[in-house]
Amino acid sequence: MEYLSFLFAILHVHKALCEEIFWDTAVKLAKNMTLECVYSSTDTVTQMEWLKVNATEKESIAIFNPTYGTIIRTSYADRVYFPNLTMASNDMTLSFYNASEADVGFYSCCLNTFPSGYWEKVIQVVQSDSFTIALQSNSHVVSEPGENITLTCQPQTKWLTEQITWEKIQPHQIDLITFCNLSQGRSYTSKYQRQILTNCSRGLGWSSIVLPQVTFSDSGLFRCCFKAKTGENETFVVRLTVTDGKTDSQHILLLAGGTALLLLLAVLMTTCIAICYIRRRRRQKRVLSKELYDTHSKPDNNYRTPISTSRPLEVASEDIYVNYPNFSRRPKTRV
Template sequence: MDYFTFLVALLHLHKDSFEIAVPSDSHVISKPGENITFMYELQTKDPMQQVTWEKIQSHQIDLLTRCNLSQGKISPSRFRRQILTNCSQGMRRSFILLPHVEASDSGLYRCCFKASTGENETFVVRLTVTDGKNDNQRVFWIIVGTALLLVFVLLIPIVIVLLYIRKRCRQKNIQDKESQATQNKASNNNRSSFSVSQPSDGAGEDIYVNYPTFSRRPKTRA
């Protein structure tokens, strides 16, 4: 595709960007090596003049195939990729077949029916060819994530049980300390009451004092 054709295709893309109706199945995901077929059937009954298939990329637009519906002839394309398509006079269904797709085939594909009156009918589909390495990495991370989730689920009950046991041990230690303190206090009180109630040596005993008794006789008067 020369530079002038590229500019025309680019302007045509912006012109038709408001007319593109994207169907619900506009995204196709494929693995490398598969055969991908894109098919579009004309919705209107108006006669069409030509149908084109293009691959739209960020830096360029590649013309895949162009079919003249009035003559049933295909115009040659410079696109290097092998593509199978149909072209017949007055046909209303067009398809392209991409054999053995690769990652480089990923992109946006557009089918455009053009009428002589200037009306267009457009179909757009996106193709994503996944890489086998990416799939393996995705599976690996899924397995790792599942394993971590299982470990997390198993650790939660274990942590809860350990915290509960630790809490019970603390409560038991506190109760033991309180019980021991109560016993010590009671023992000290008993000792104090015993010391107060017991008399000291010699206390409370009767003391007797012996002293001579002198008899007093009346004096005799002479």
């Protein structure tokens, strides 16, 4: 009996070692890193727990209960914290202080919810040198906020596709959006924060995802990967750019403000010109009135001012000749 129990234990360990852990998000190891875990449903979270998943066991990191609060295990005390956790929040994101290579591995965010039940998100922390992403987009889609955007990719090769995956690529992490197993005709439900619609049908030869009512945060690189039974794969990258509504509003306000400023300057210039014209006209009128007054107050040119008797008569500047006969001053002699 003991031999049989030992055999079952060996088989369990072998299965754990050989089984590949399916992850929802891959995060690059950093000194201060954050493991995102947001439960998007409106269900009530009754309890949650963060676990580190090893090959043979799961190590408890922290546990949260809306009634009893938060407990962080001793081995992780002063190393981790909840940055966004409140009693009424579904954001169970966990952040690390001074993370090291010992923190590389798989982590599980486990939630007990009502009425849906158990929910789990798996995050893999990888070495920084293993997280090298050098991608060039094959196409570029530009959208405004609030639109429904469809991203489509189609492989160039003609081999039979078995699996299709869509991922969102960011500098610090990779989020799995959807995983479609065509041979089994089923798709994996992603733990991505927003709703994504996708097709999973054998024989289509292409794949697409729909992002309803996109926002600025949806901008980024989306990678589509086709995998064949033979192990061959092909990758297609789409860049999505969603314009920021706030930026557009600020641009509109800036244009409106600039137009109003130009109108104000035009009014001020017109007013200044009018004032200057009125002042010049008034100045011209004053000068003209003065000239008229001086003209009326001066004597006419034909009128000669009488000579005053109080002062001697001035000698004329030109000679005056008088025509008169010459009389002898000697008396005539009578005969």
